[in-house]
Amino acid sequence: MAIVQQIVFIGTLTVAGFFIRQRVLRIRENIFLGKKKSIHDRRRERLKNMLLLAFGQKKMFKRPLPAILHFFIYIGFLVINLEVLEFVIDGILGTHRILAPYLGSIYPIATNVFEFLAFAVLTACVIFLVRRNVLKIPRFWSAEMTSWPRLDANLILTTEIALMCAIFTMNASDQILQTRSEHYVNTGVLFLSSYLMPILQQADTSTLIFIERFCWWFHIVGILGFTLYVTYSKHLHIFMAFLNTYYAKLEAKGHINNMPVVTNEVKTMLGLAPAAATPTEPGRFGAKDVVDLSWNNLLAAYSCTECGRCTSECPANLTGKKLSPRKIMMDTRDRLEEIGKSLDKKGKGANDGKFLLGDYISKEEINACTSCNACVEACPVMINPLEIILELRRYVAMEESGSPASWNAMFQNIETSFAPWKFSPADRFNWSKQE
Amino acid sequence: MNAPTVADLAAKGETPDVLFWVGCAGSFDDRAKRVTVAFVKILNAVGIKFAVLGTEEACTGDPARRAGNEFLFQMQAMNNIQVLNGYSIKKIVTACPHCFNTIKNEYPDLGGTYEVIHHATFLQQLINDGKIKLKEGGAFKGKKITYHDSCYLGRANNIYEAPREVLQALDADLVEMKRCRTTGLCCGAGGAQMFKEPEKGKKDINVERAEEALGTGATTIAVACPFCMTMMTDGVKNKEKEAEVKVKDLAELIAESL
Numbered sequence: 001m002a003i004v005q006q007i008v009f010i011g012t013l014t015v016a017g018f019f020i021r022q023r024v025l026r027i028r029e030n031i032f033l034g035k036k037k038s039i040h041d042r043r044r045e046r047l048k049n050m051l052l053l054a055f056g057q058k059k060m061f062k063r064p065l066p067a068i069l070h071f072f073i074y075i076g077f078l079v080i081n082l083e084v085l086e087f088v089i090d091g092i093l094g095t096h097r098i099l100a101p102y103l104g105s106i107y108p109i110a111t112n113v114f115e116f117l118a119f120a121v122l123t124a125c126v127i128f129l130v131r132r133n134v135l136k137i138p139r140f141w142s143a144e145m146t147s148w149p150r151l152d153a154n155l156i157l158t159t160e161i162a163l164m165c166a167i168f169t170m171n172a173s174d175q176i177l178q179t180r181s182e183h184y185v186n187t188g189v190l191f192l193s194s195y196l197m198p199i200l201q202q203a204d205t206s207t208l209i210f211i212e213r214f215c216w217w218f219h220i221v222g223i224l225g226f227t228l229y230v231t232y233s234k235h236l237h238i239f240m241a242f243l244n245t246y247y248a249k250l251e252a253k254g255h256i257n258n259m260p261v262v263t264n265e266v267k268t269m270l271g272l273a274p275a276a277a278t279p280t281e282p283g284r285f286g287a288k289d290v291v292d293l294s295w296n297n298l299l300a301a302y303s304c305t306e307c308g309r310c311t312s313e314c315p316a317n318l319t320g321k322k323l324s325p326r327k328i329m330m331d332t333r334d335r336l337e338e339i340g341k342s343l344d345k346k347g348k349g350a351n352d353g354k355f356l357l358g359d360y361i362s363k364e365e366i367n368a369c370t371s372c373n374a375c376v377e378a379c380p381v382m383i384n385p386l387e388i389i390l391e392l393r394r395y396v397a398m399e400e401s402g403s404p405a406s407w408n409a410m411f412q413n414i415e416t417s418f419a420p421w422k423f424s425p426a427d428r429f430n431w432s433k434q435e
Numbered sequence: 436m437n438a439p440t441v442a443d444l445a446a447k448g449e450t451p452d453v454l455f456w457v458g459c460a461g462s463f464d465d466r467a468k469r470v471t472v473a474f475v476k477i478l479n480a481v482g483i484k485f486a487v488l489g490t491e492e493a494c495t496g497d498p499a500r501r502a503g504n505e506f507l508f509q510m511q512a513m514n515n516i517q518v519l520n521g522y523s524i525k526k527i528v529t530a531c532p533h534c535f536n537t538i539k540n541e542y543p544d545l546g547g548t549y550e551v552i553h554h555a556t557f558l559q560q561l562i563n564d565g566k567i568k569l570k571e572g573g574a575f576k577g578k579k580i581t582y583h584d585s586c587y588l589g590r591a592n593n594i595y596e597a598p599r600e601v602l603q604a605l606d607a608d609l610v611e612m613k614r615c616r617t618t619g620l621c622c623g624a625g626g627a628q629m630f631k632e633p634e635k636g637k638k639d640i641n642v643e644r645a646e647e648a649l650g651t652g653a654t655t656i657a658v659a660c661p662f663c664m665t666m667m668t669d670g671v672k673n674k675e676k677e678a679e680v681k682v683k684d685l686a687e688l689i690a691e692s693l
Contacts, residue, residue, distance in 0.1 A: 377618070
């Protein structure tokens, strides 16, 4: 019997591992569909950002209540995964609580700590569900939060609650079984799950064994399934946040990335540099599709967990404009996933006639941005929707000449009068004649 | 008005200690010109050896870049850098956060590296060094003033305290809006919005912000940016409060209290 369980377990682990690996490779390939950009400078600062913002969750604490609840889930996730290690070893070797004899008196302490964390996770998830579905906090209900993003969030929270319940039920039945069979190693009193013991006490031993085994399998298969699900979900931030905070922009937020291709051309035009012997085909100016964005913008899209802090602080969105920085990130990821799916089927990939600009994001949205950086400041994991908006504007302005008419007039004024308004450059110094 | 140009000084074989970059708004917009004049008044009162570019100055290219026209931005930037480098300019002060941000953060990518200071920081330093002496019991003593953060000073460049310290030097009662510093609400003009009508929405951003500023009960709304000046002034007018509440730049508040 035990050997069958071992074989089934190793089989499950292998299948899950295979699918998770495939998804990881797909996401990696998707991200590198973006434009090459070398980000290897200032490693200490990058590491510092990763430790403070991803590991330390510094920016989350701008909003204390969700920060504390999120912190419970985060710590729970990190620590309870240590317990999963024991699950995996037990599953492969066909043992039961293999670490207990080795850890001695530490084992009950550790298991109790896991239980308290599991309870904290459970409580936080329940409160989060209430915030989303009962209190209907506005940022979870804005326009881009259509049925799938809302379901995604609820699925994650419900799954986490179910996984935690499985731990408690498993530990409760295990504690009863410890009094009935030598196979069940003494764990000492597990404080929280012992409250469930009276409910299970009446059950006969074989039922309890079944419950214990069911919960064990439910928990481990649940975790494996959840890991695979995460790769399709907004929840991927649990891994990507670390990468994104490391690779995020370090310059002042007001800085806009230079376009060296343009610099070369402008230098030639101004006679500051000789024309290149063989003019290089510059590709597209700005971005029309996700493949025109830098890979780190695409990484950022996978790091977004759709919390909506950006949108809730966006002045354009607050005053009823169509722009929502969260939607910019969601659209970028959705488009990238669409391309990835097509590539998996050996389809046309990015050459399917669809584009990020137009099919996902409209000009009305990108034109409404004031570049105020409120979204960038608000993001707990340093996502920068502004970079994407600007790349799209660059495409519209330079490839399509499709900017709003008043912007085209402003361009013309700068070109002819060296000011955004139509004044004579000769009058620029007239202010000095006042008084 | 004593406002020498760099060319004037160069003709005498001199260079200024600091170049005052006036900016397009400061040169052409009637309201912003009064800020330019106020700032020059302060520079002269303190006795700083400054100069302006006069008609040799041109748009930094900020609105072009933010609207997506990188060619135009770089044309402007490189021409300006040639002029600035030609005069061996080392230090620049400006009253416009957009010019400040562009010259400080974006010109170095194109070969123009200078020490760039916004006038909020410049004024704060002069006050701290005791070079600006304000009247005892000035006009703003005990008056309620609220400060509207410019995005291009605040979030873009992490300058939050310098403008507030300048206001504190006036002995004024500084009241904060709920959305201030890192969460300060934009006036609605950044990202080249100054040069077009807003997109369709429920409300104009400057009206939203003006309501918040008026809600503090302040009689003066202090700004440090010519675009914020326009937007906040229009917002206050929209609420028909222009008789009771004035929108003023830091430089004007200081110049009035000298």
